[in-house]
Amino acid sequence: MTPGASNARPAPAAIEVHDARVRLGDTDVLRGVNLRVPMGQMVALIGPNGSGKTTLLRCLLGLQRLDAGNVRILGEPVGPKVLRRVGYVPQRLPLDPSFALCVREFLALRRPDTRLWFFRRTRATDDILLRHAPGLGMEPLLSRPLSGLSGGQLQRVLIAYSLLGDPELLLLDEPTAGVDTPGEQDFYQLIGDVHARLGITIVLVSHDLGMVFRRASWVYALNGVICCEGRPEEVINANSLKAAYGIHVTPYHHHHHSHAPVPPEGVPITLHRR
Numbered sequence: 695m696t697p698g699a700s701n702a703r704p705a706p707a708a709i710e711v712h713d714a715r716v717r718l719g720d721t722d723v724l725r726g727v728n729l730r731v732p733m734g735q736m737v738a739l740i741g742p743n744g745s746g747k748t749t750l751l752r753c754l755l756g757l758q759r760l761d762a763g764n765v766r767i768l769g770e771p772v773g774p775k776v777l778r779r780v781g782y783v784p785q786r787l788p789l790d791p792s793f794a795l796c797v798r799e800f801l802a803l804r805r806p807d808t809r810l811w812f813f814r815r816t817r818a819t820d821d822i823l824l825r826h827a828p829g830l831g832m833e834p835l836l837s838r839p840l841s842g843l844s845g846g847q848l849q850r851v852l853i854a855y856s857l858l859g860d861p862e863l864l865l866l867d868e869p870t871a872g873v874d875t876p877g878e879q880d881f882y883q884l885i886g887d888v889h890a891r892l893g894i895t896i897v898l899v900s901h902d903l904g905m906v907f908r909r910a911s912w913v914y915a916l917n918g919v920i921c922c923e924g925r926p927e928e929v930i931n932a933n934s935l936k937a938a939y940g941i942h943v944t945p946y947h948h949h950h951h952s953h954a955p956v957p958p959e960g961v962p963i964t965l966h967r968r
């Protein structure tokens with residue numbers, strides 16, 4: 695410990711948002727969002743459709759201008775320099791079926807040391823790709839055409855792609871949107887493993903509250919503002935969500951039981967706007 699560490703400032707936050715306001719068309723989508731995500735956490739951002747989750751991520755990525763307020767990422771204002779340290783998997787990637795790259799060629803574009811893959815031995819490229827995006831099951835997919843993958847495989851490739859930039863912060867916007875239900879649990883397991891292995895900060899936008907309950911260390915519930923935050927067990931009970939949103943919280947049934955045990959009150963539930 696360095697001298698004076700006892701009265702040191704708190705560790706810099708991975709994300710700090712102060713009073714962020716965004717108006718799109720005639721809707722006040724973000725109405726004063728305040729948020730602080732400490733480094734190294736895996737946190738969830740939940741909220742019904744249209745509550746501003748994607749808009750907030752776009753603000754963090756400098757893709758959406760704020761009408762008021764400010765955002766800092768990894769201790770710096772949002773800009774090209776700090777964004778190099780951030781990975782992002784968008785909610786949707788519309789892919790033309792004629793898109794001709796195979797997974798190896800697509801992933802290789804992400805890194806300066808693999809970009810010129812056609813001058814290298816395939817094995818050398820693959821070694822780099824697999825080393826920087828470990829545990830995502832990429833090896834058997836490398837020679838497959840990108841446009842022929844299933845939704846779950848494509849999402850894994852997109853996560854691998856974002857990890858190849860060695861990000862310190864990873865933003866995932868509803869990463870299971872195109873994944874079938876049995877695949878979803880494996881998928882969250884995979885993200886949990888990535889977090890455990892790399893120790894990076896992960897923000898997961900989701901409305902799968904069962905997943906949030908099992909995997910996130912902290913939950914932010916958004917509806918134009920952060921209307922509540924806390925540990926999953928504090929935020930995700932029907933009463934606090936109802937108070938926050940005035941929404942229906944509907945338990946649904948799983949038809950498979952191979953996933954980790956769910957705490958009794960943590961029955962998977964989905965959010966619907968009333």
Ligand SMILES: Nc1ncnc2c1ncn2[C@@H]1O[C@H](COP(=O)(O)OP(=O)(O)O)[C@@H](O)[C@H]1O
Nearest residue numbers: 718719721723742743744745746747748749750
């Ligand atoms: N470009 C846009 N112009 C006008 N309204 C928009 C635009 N993008 C999003 N919105 C509106 O902003 C609100 C929040 O959208 P979004 O951030 O995508 O929510 P979420 O990701 O939580 O579903 C929605 O009501 C949506 O219709």
Ligand SMILES: [Mg+2]
Nearest residue numbers: 747748749785
């Ligand atoms: Mg969205």
